[in-house]
Amino acid sequence: ETGVTQTPRHLVMGMTNKKSLKCEQHLGHNAMYWYKQSAKKPLELMFVYNFKEQTENNSVPSRFSPECPNSSHLFLHLHTLQPEDSALYLCASSQLPSGGSSSYEQYFGPGTRLTVT
């Protein structure tokens, strides 16, 4: 596998379900991100993890719970979602400044298309 992978690619869930989205990056990066992409809206940053530590929570409702067990894996746990949470959820990674090379370029996975019924 190369780049950033996300599973599942499509997910349909009821409002009472619990599910998890998974992201894995194979780029050796030290930062990972969750974005929400809704129709007709710019990408919305949800969470940032830098060296496995959460450094950003962009006022995201608690029904979204991120987990970053190591610098290569990122999860988004979903619980009692609302229909308006239906969107494309994108994971990205980048190499933030750390004693040498750095880049603000973020590399995205293919996304999980989530539908909440």
Add this chain to the structure above:
Amino acid sequence: GQQLNQSPQSMFIQEGEDVSMNCTSSSIFNTWLWYKQDPGEGPVLLIALYKAGELTSNGRLTAQFGITRKDSFLNISASIPSDVGIYFCAGHDGNTGKLIFGQGTTLQVKP
């Protein structure tokens, strides 16, 4: 918060035509990035710009980092049907460390 104005919102052009789109900001950015997103996929990085005035090409794509550091444009020459998609600009805010995305330009190419 910071916002990027990306224009045009959409374009419908004939195959072979050149395309130009741009992004402007009220604030200074230290990095500009251009992405393309195909339907059902994540954005793919096309070009990264790090210096004011920098002009960078990637095949038929050319992008420039505005001299004021508040704008950037992307040109596509001799468009082909596979150029169809949504193009996003993104600026890196050195103060917050965040990437700020434009609303996207939807490009359609008629064969």
